[in-house]
Amino acid sequence: MENQLTSASQANPIRFISSSAGDDRDYNYATKYNGSITLTLSSNYAQITTSVNNVDTHDMFSNGRRIQQCYKLLTDCNVPVYRARRRKNFLEKIVFFRRWINYHIHLGQSEITLTTNATSTDNSIAFSVIKDISVRSKFKIIHWNSQFCITIVTNDHIYFFKINTRDLRDQLFYSMKWKLNKFKFERNLRSTDNSEILLKEIKNLIDFTTAIPIEDVEVHHFPLEIVCEILQKQEFNSIPFVYENAIEALAPLLEKNYPSPEACDFFTRYCRDSPRSPIVMDMFALSVQKILKHNTNFRTCLRMRTLVQEYLFSLNSQNDGLQAVDNFIKRMHSPTMVCPFLRVHSNLISVCLAEIYSFFKERKRFHFENEDSCREYDTKNESQLICYTHILQTISTFYDWRHQLGLILQPIPFPDEALKHGRFIEIYKNVVKNLVEDPRCEVHQTVLGKREGKDGWFETFCFNGNACCNDDGEMFSQMLNKLISCCCRKKSFLLSINKLLPSLMLLALRGRQSSLDTLCAMLDLDAVENHDNKLKLISTLKLTSHGSNMYANTCARQRVLKQIQQKGGPRELTLEPNSIDSDLAGLLSRGPLGNLECLNLAFTHVTSACAKHIINLPALKDLNVRSTRFGDAGLELISEHLNQLEILNLSETPVTDKGLTFLANMKMLRKLNLNSTNVSDLAILTLQLLSNMGSGKSRFTQTWRLFSVKEKRNIIIYVIELMLYKFGLEAFNGSIVTLAINHYDEGALRSGISSNAFERAGLISGLNQAF
Secondary structure: OHHHHHHHHHHOOOOOEOOOOOOOOOOOEOOOOOEEEEEEEOOOOEEEEEEEOOOOOOOOEEOOEEOOOOEEOOOEEEEEEEEEEOOOOHHHHHHOOOOOEEEEEEEOOOEEEEEOOOOOOOEEEEHHHOOEEEEEEOOOOOOOOOOEEEEEEOOOEEEEEEEOOHHHHHHHHHHHHHHHHHHHHHHHHHHOOOHHHHHHHHHHHHHHHHHOOEEOHHHHHHHHHHHHHHHOOHHHOOOHHHHHHHHHHOHHHHHHOOOOHHHHHHHHHHHHHOOOOHHHHHHHHHHHHHHHHHOOOOOOOHHHHHHHHHHHHHHHOOOOOHHHHHHHHHHHHOOOOOOOOOOHHHHHHHHHHHHHHHHHHHHHHOOOOOHHHHHHHHHHHHHHHHHHHHHHHHHOOOHHHHHHHHHHHOOOOOOHHHHOOHHHHHHHHHHHHHHHHOOOHHHHHHHOOOOOOOOOHHHHOOOOOOOOOOOOOHHHHHHHHHHHHHOOOOHHHHHHOHHHHHHHHHHHHOOOHHHHHHHHHHHHOOOOOOHHHHHHHHHHHHOOHHHHHHHHHHHHHHHHHHHHOOOOOOOEEEOOOOOOHHHHHHHHOOOOOOOOOEEEOOOOOOEHHHHHHHOOOOOOOEEEOOOOEOOHHHHHHHHHHOOOOOEEEOOOOOOOHHHHHHHHHOOOOOEEEOOOOOOOHHHHHHHHHHHOHHHOHHHHHHHHHOOOHHHHHHHHHHHHHHHHOOOOOOOOOOHHHHHHHHOOOOHHHHHOOOHHHHHHHOOHHHHHHHO
């Protein structure tokens, strides 16, 4: 065929356009010319023959490479049509061109329907009677003006479709050819029972689909759907080579398109029946990678998720087992530090969580008579659990995926049965370990509960906690050590873990350093809820030599602190410019400073680290940190301890919206300077609203009514987002949102806030009351 096209191009200077650059298949297209095109099927491939009249050459080359114009599938259009009986001589062929009728053409599944309003009857052309479809260009015997025409030949009639433009003619022509050959292929595939004929027809279908210049979902999905449906017929179940050859033939379509739902079912079944087949490794990998990279919602395409699950489990069935799974995850991430595909990790996590939940759901249905029957069931089926839990472990090793993984796992998405399953916890401990060892605070804090009153992995892995973790408190101590030594040595956190005090004291008796440090921190920051617990804590520290030494050091620090906080000393204190944190620490170590009300640190080099010294000044009312490096971490610390602070100057400091939310706890604050900071106007409006909540509901209402509708809506959404990211969660416990909604009086405010945001923030009860 290639020789025929080459000779035709030499006789007539037509630019032939291949289906893709560098494609060496045995078919080519010649479009954009004033000739005729005939697309016919041969026994082995889709063949295009050309007959040229008056050639009008169009350059369709780009940088010396052939390009092909593609069209959208056309199913409906209005064109003039003439129908005539087939004539035997030339004179009869001229006479019949008398009158054209405007028809509405619809390309159906089995016929072409011609409809007109002028007549009550419709004409149709069944695909089964069509002998040929071809095009004519500048057919002046039809009309003296230049027109483009498509002809359809049947046994008894010839249909002429007159088109005004070449592009529309080509689009309609290729659409007709697609519908015609789709009908013929489907009929042939459904009617054959011979495996060799079936494979031959499948290859012809794939060749035709990749050759025709139509870009449409129907064109991409039809071959996958019909082939997968036919192959699942009972008569082909026992013929493995049919499956393998058919899947190999589908490879060109799988490279460029998502698998259809029917294809997903077929591929899933094949993975389940033949997990060690080389076809699974070679052919399905592209489809699975495409799904993981581009899928946005598995809820609407559960078959894709099932295919990914079965493919991953097939990898686990290979000789190298979990190593093959690890290699696939690493290829999906790419060797770079940051994965270029944003949806890969979320899709992988979704697949794993769904499969782990499904495992325990199925396991719960069985009634085990004794531990031996339970152990026997797990031995047979836990390879599935091990595979997907191991994938979570592999995901946690990537730096850029770890934070998102921690946020998804923070609310503990597993059933209670999973927490008591020894094998699951044994592997999952490595996930938590990777999260805890991450140096970023926002990552290792994900082991804490999502919100107050909701246990997280920290409480779950607590000594004698819910998790089946027989490690003598090793995992819990590791988490506690990271949190206390990094970002959680603060009063609010220590008060929240008072419920874990018995476990902390038991681990302290066993010599766990992290527990000893935590108990001493509770004494330092006065974070023990009642006096009895404080006495028990002190007794625990005295029972070990190391604990006694630490308690003695704590008592020494308390004595020094009391001397500093004794009444006396200056009321105002100014630190010299260019001073650093150590200079401030030395200055504040000389007591007494119980009368100090104004501390000026402006234009110094102090950082947020100096806050641990400033909080020792209980009478402080005025703090000036202008033009320093005092940031969000420092604000969080002083907001817990300096309840008498009235004036705060934060101008020209690196504070952000996150740090500003902590100031909502400071009920006495009446003057705040935020000039030349990165704080947004929305955060300032929110703080202004929150600062009046302590004065009563009536004052809150007055302040709320001063804001515009847009400001009200933005404030509520902003507070919800702060809660989602746990910025000032203790301050924003839902009261602000509930009060704001109860006082809205514009419909625009309600419409601007999505119910999903409230549901995610845990405020659905307040939403129901207000709406």
